[in-house]
Amino acid sequence: MLTEDKNKFAIPVMAFSAGTIVANVYYSQPILKEIAETLGKSESAVGKMAMLAQVGYGIGMFFLLPLGDRVNRKKLIIGICFALLACLLMLANTTNLTGLLLLSFFVGACASPAQIILPMAAVLNKEKRGRNVGIVFSGILCGILGSRLLSGWVTDLWGWQAVFMVSALLILVSILLLWVFLPEVSVKFKGSYLSLLKSTLALIKRYKTLRQAALLGAFTFGIFCSFWTTLTFHLSGAPFHYDASTIGLFGIIAIGGALVAPYFGKLADKGQVFKNLFITIGLVIVSILAMLIFPHSIWVLIGAVFFLDIGVQATQITNLTRIYALDEEAHSRLNTVYMTTYFMGAGIGTFFGLLSWSLGGWHFALLQMLLWSVIALTIVFLSKKGKL
Secondary structure, eight states, X not given: XXXXXXHHHXXXXXXXXXXXXXXXXXXXXXXXXXXXXXXXXXXXXXXXXXXXXXXXXXXXXXXXXXXXXXXOHHHHHHHHHHHHHHHHHHHHTOXXXXXXXXXXXXXXXXXXXXXXXXXXXXXXOGGGHHHHHHHHHHHHHHHHHHHHHHHHHHHHHHOHHHHHHHHHHHHXXXXXXXXXXXXXXXXXXXXXXXXXXXXXXXXXXXXXXXXXXXXXXXXXXXHHHHHHHHXXXXXXXXXXXXXXXXXXXXXXXXXXXXXXXXXXXXXXXTTXXXXXXXXXXXXXXXXXXXXXXXXXXXXXXXXXXXXXXXXXXXXXXXXXXXXXXXXXXXHHHHHHHHHHHHHHHHHHHHHHHHHHHHHHHHHXXXXXXXXXXXXXXXXXXXXXXXXX
16 A cells, blocks of 8 residues: 555656756746845856856756666665755855855756656656656746746745755755655666766667657757747836736746646657647747737737747657657666757757847747747658658
8 A cells, every 4th residue: 555655646746856856957047136236246247157057957967867777766866866955055055156156056967856757757657658757847847937936936035045945945855755755766777887878879879769859859948948038028128017026927827838738748648749749839839920910918928928838848748758668778868868959959049039139129039939930840740751
């Protein structure tokens, strides 16, 4: 009975823990101004905290994620979470800029267990692989989107240092839950760490499906990041003139979209992969077209945020369901390839979003996103025809 209860709660615990872990990459973004004022430094100097957290996350994914195929995943996840807890406690008690920047990097690197947890969801029940992956991935997205709301709220109440103390408490709760409910997964890779990294890169050449999914993931997450970066500028200007807290409320709408997205994981379980992808990319394209036609309608924006988020997140869930079916013994390495490409797309999407905004404002930014969406749809079409 105890084992059954553990299995029953494993996926919700994994979703909650993955969300609380990955949120640490994003907590600093909405409160950079408050940190800068406290330290007496420029916003651009303090802004490197957010950048270094992202860099640390990317490096952590590449060098730590593959270990999930070589060592006990439960011990690996909990061990890195203890390191994350220590970094957060130091971050909450540091007022030196150099220290904050260095700790931000390590916090980002120690947030990588979120992506070690994700592929574990694929092996608990193969018949419900898409559903389980969808739930845990939604937990990650809720952590990313909800981090901005929690960060601003806690800072308003108790100051920015309290954000990292609250996060440390959440990580401690996650460690306890993971210790009790996270299942043991057998490890079958017996080679050295160097051979592990080499085998990770070899997967790119070996699996066409991995290449297709990674490329599609990069473009769709690039759209997502480009959208959220430029939406902030759009809502803060005419005719809206919203303040930061009001703009942050749009994250709640996106969380709603992330919670709907796992439905597409169930469809992927039934083998409707390309049907899924045509629908999800179609939702993104329709949302962008609606905003192009009605750029100043708040109701159109609300609807677009909801459906664009469903489209992007459901695409990623379908992609993950596809790649986790490729090799049961290489889930962490498959995830390393996919997520590294995925976040490269995020960086490129953010760059071109800012560039488009500087050249032509909201209209140019939307046209750039539409172009990326058409490319994504082309990738799906060529993949279905076996030409990619």
